[in-house]
Amino acid sequence: MTTTAHTPTPLSTTSPPTASSALDLLRPSSSSDLTLDEEIQIFEKYASIEKNGQKYMSRDDFVAAIAHAEDNKIIMEQSVVLFSVADTKRKGLLSLEDFVAFANLLSKPDAGYEIAFRFFDPNGTGKITLDQFRKIITTRCSQDSLPFDFNCDWLKLYVGSEGSRSRELTYEEFSQLLKDFQAERLRQGFKHYDSKGIGHITADDFEKIIISIDKYKLSDFLINNLPTIRNLSVDNHISYALAVAFYNVIRQIDMVDRVVSTAIAQSPDRKITKQDFLNASKSTKCSMFTPLEADIIFHFAGLGNTSDRLEQKDFSRFLKPEWYQPQQIRRTVTVKRKEGVLGQFLHQLYSFTLGSMAGAVGATAVYPIDLLKTRMQNQRTMVVGELMYRNSFDCFKKVVKNEGFWALYSGLGPQLIVSPEKAIKLTVNDYVRSLTKDKETGEIPLKYEILSGASAGASQVVFTNPLEIVKINLQLQGETAQKDTAIRIVRKLGLLGLFKGSRACLLRDVPFSAIYFPSYAHLKKDFFKEGPNHKLDITELLLAGAIAGMPAAYFATPADVIKTRLQAQLLHPIPGQAPYKGLVDCAKTIYRVEGFTAFFKGGPARVLRSSPQFGVTLMVYELLQRWLPWNVSGASAGKSIESSDLGYLRNRDGLRILSDLGYKFGVPPI
Numbered sequence: 001m002t003t004t005a006h007t008p009t010p011l012s013t014t015s016p017p018t019a020s021s022a023l024d025l026l027r028p029s030s031s032s033d034l035t036l037d038e039e040i041q042i043f044e045k046y047a048s049i050e051k052n053g054q055k056y057m058s059r060d061d062f063v064a065a066i067a068h069a070e071d072n073k074i075i076m077e078q079s080v081v082l083f084s085v086a087d088t089k090r091k092g093l094l095s096l097e098d099f100v101a102f103a104n105l106l107s108k109p110d111a112g113y114e115i116a117f118r119f120f121d122p123n124g125t126g127k128i129t130l131d132q133f134r135k136i137i138t139t140r141c142s143q144d145s146l147p148f149d150f151n152c153d154w155l156k157l158y159v160g161s162e163g164s165r166s167r168e169l170t171y172e173e174f175s176q177l178l179k180d181f182q183a184e185r186l187r188q189g190f191k192h193y194d195s196k197g198i199g200h201i202t203a204d205d206f207e208k209i210i211i212s213i214d215k216y217k218l219s220d221f222l223i224n225n226l227p228t229i230r231n232l233s234v235d236n237h238i239s240y241a242l243a244v245a246f247y248n249v250i251r252q253i254d255m256v257d258r259v260v261s262t263a264i265a266q267s268p269d270r271k272i273t274k275q276d277f278l279n280a281s282k283s284t285k286c287s288m289f290t291p292l293e294a295d296i297i298f299h300f301a302g303l304g305n306t307s308d309r310l311e312q313k314d315f316s317r318f319l320k321p322e323w324y325q326p327q328q329i330r331r332t333v334t335v336k337r338k339e340g341v342l343g344q345f346l347h348q349l350y351s352f353t354l355g356s357m358a359g360a361v362g363a364t365a366v367y368p369i370d371l372l373k374t375r376m377q378n379q380r381t382m383v384v385g386e387l388m389y390r391n392s393f394d395c396f397k398k399v400v401k402n403e404g405f406w407a408l409y410s411g412l413g414p415q416l417i418v419s420p421e422k423a424i425k426l427t428v429n430d431y432v433r434s435l436t437k438d439k440e441t442g443e444i445p446l447k448y449e450i451l452s453g454a455s456a457g458a459s460q461v462v463f464t465n466p467l468e469i470v471k472i473n474l475q476l477q478g479e480t481a482q483k484d485t486a487i488r489i490v491r492k493l494g495l496l497g498l499f500k501g502s503r504a505c506l507l508r509d510v511p512f513s514a515i516y517f518p519s520y521a522h523l524k525k526d527f528f529k530e531g532p533n534h535k536l537d538i539t540e541l542l543l544a545g546a547i548a549g550m551p552a553a554y555f556a557t558p559a560d561v562i563k564t565r566l567q568a569q570l571l572h573p574i575p576g577q578a579p580y581k582g583l584v585d586c587a588k589t590i591y592r593v594e595g596f597t598a599f600f601k602g603g604p605a606r607v608l609r610s611s612p613q614f615g616v617t618l619m620v621y622e623l624l625q626r627w628l629p630w631n632v633s634g635a636s637a638g639k640s641i642e643s644s645d646l647g648y649l650r651n652r653d654g655l656r657i658l659s660d661l662g663y664k665f666g667v668p669p670i
Helices: 021-025 036-046 060-068 073-086 094-107 111-120 132-142 153-160 169-193 203-217 220-224 224-230 240-251 253-266 274-283 293-303 343-379 394-405 403-407 412-417 420-436 446-459 460-475 486-497 503-525 538-555 558-566 585-594 595-601 603-627 648-659
Strands: 049-051 055-056 330-336 638-642
Touching: 021 049, 021 240, 036 094, 060 073, 060 240, 073 094, 073 111, 094 111, 111 132, 111 169, 111 412, 153 169, 169 203, 169 220, 169 240, 169 293, 203 240, 220 224, 224 240, 224 293, 224 486, 240 293, 274 293, 274 558, 343 394, 343 403, 343 420, 343 460, 343 558, 343 603, 403 648, 420 503, 420 603, 446 460, 446 503, 460 486, 460 503, 503 558, 503 585, 503 603, 538 558, 538 603, 558 585, 558 595, 558 638, 585 595
Parallel strands: none
Antiparallel strands: 049 055, 330 638
8 A cells, every 4th residue: 555645735826816715715614704804804904014006914014913912922933933934935025825825724734733844844845854954953943952963863763874864754754753853852951961871860950951842831830840840859859750751741731631620520629639630531531641740740730739639720830821722712803893883882881880880889998098088188287286186096086986986987978979980080091091002012102001090080070079079078077066968068169169179189180090090000910910811819909909009199199188278178267277369379388387298198098098999999890890791792892703713723833843842943043
């Protein structure tokens, strides 16, 4: 019986395809729900170069089109390797024909190996010689890669002995060589560091080997804890058996995940032991894991866990999620559909409603602190003996003692009635951020983040100022015999009176929000590492909101003191004290009579109030968005389809195979 060698299908065609036929190729065999017009835009969205009326993709355009938004730097850099595969004409640019041909390649079941073969066979001969293989390996691997002996017996088994070095490898043979190549690199690396042939190496040398051959697969957690593998050895050294067992675990990680999922599904408490894992391995007819391999799996999964019963999240710390995503990954297609007028209105109403609910919860949670802050800020005298309250704690004790516990909530009603002022702030910030977001990267420049926050602060003043006047005068009633309801206060002040001190309110709210919202966004992104694969939990959301509120609240305190004085004197003038004539007069008088530190009266109380209030408000707002997601049919900003429909996973397979040659394989040198 004879066999026919497989020759990879050429990427280029003799004549450019029409738009319709080309896009038929772009549509994978697993039917996509994209229309032809939407598929055309996959190319047109990213093609930034135009020559003679025809659009082309540059290398950067191509990488942006095929790489995922959450890819890390190394993966994005390695995606450049795929450009050389797609650019069969070696022009440095891709036409629609080239792009469609590459997309068609990604629809093939063995796309990963085809990509690798074409990379080593740029001339399309269908065969690869040893010299070709050696040249590309030595020129494309980074300088810190482990040395590889091309005269080894293993390679001779594929290409022949010294006398027949001209033997060429077919696609099928070369694919098998690539699959076995990493194991040979491990063997040579171990031999390199075990120069005396004693049968073991140090943990540091083992780490160097693994970083060289497997780093691209491993999570930061696993890389940082690699040296702990010595704990599985009696003498704290790494034997060859231990090194091979670790390599086998990483190579079979998909199987590990399947066995773990099976075992956990059978466990009543969703936790498993090592014995449960081995039993599931046997029952699922998967490859049997050796006891040493099971030890390695449970060692790393159990780090930081005192129990021998582990859950799913413990095992997920092994590998980078960018490389090992579940099959049901969804990716937003480049086609954007604008919401209609009604859709936009409903979307803003949705945000406004959630913001109102979050604002009410946040205000109620910290309202007693707000009352203490107001009373402390309204004290004018510098004579200690005439002070009603020595500090915030003294104020708290006297309010509860003289007026009762519920006096701490005086004025809460108006705060809840006008809780939409927080909703306005949140909605405007989200809206301006959406307008200034980079359509390609999704990033927002810092200056626009500050602008979004400042706009949000300015927009709320029309609601904030009347609320603040009523609330402050209700909070100060306990200091006098005068008792008014919120309605009476509104009647006394009149419509114009409700906006007294609005300039000071603006002076406070604009810088507060300009500091707060960018700080909050960057704390989530840069400190707590929020991303598609990491949704922040309640504690992280609360901390991000609270920490961002600290500097914002304290630096806005001087404007808050001035506003409080101006608004409090409308109905509660202090006997023997001349009223302030306006914002500037108030600031000058406070500085002249009480000194600079008076501008920060109630500052700690304000931080204690604003910081947790906004922490609670933003936490509730984001949780409500998760629990009640905006999902109106036809109003989606983009269309979501299975990423495998775009060849994304097979594109990643090609990078994974090439990266087995070195974790920086193909990355352009600096």
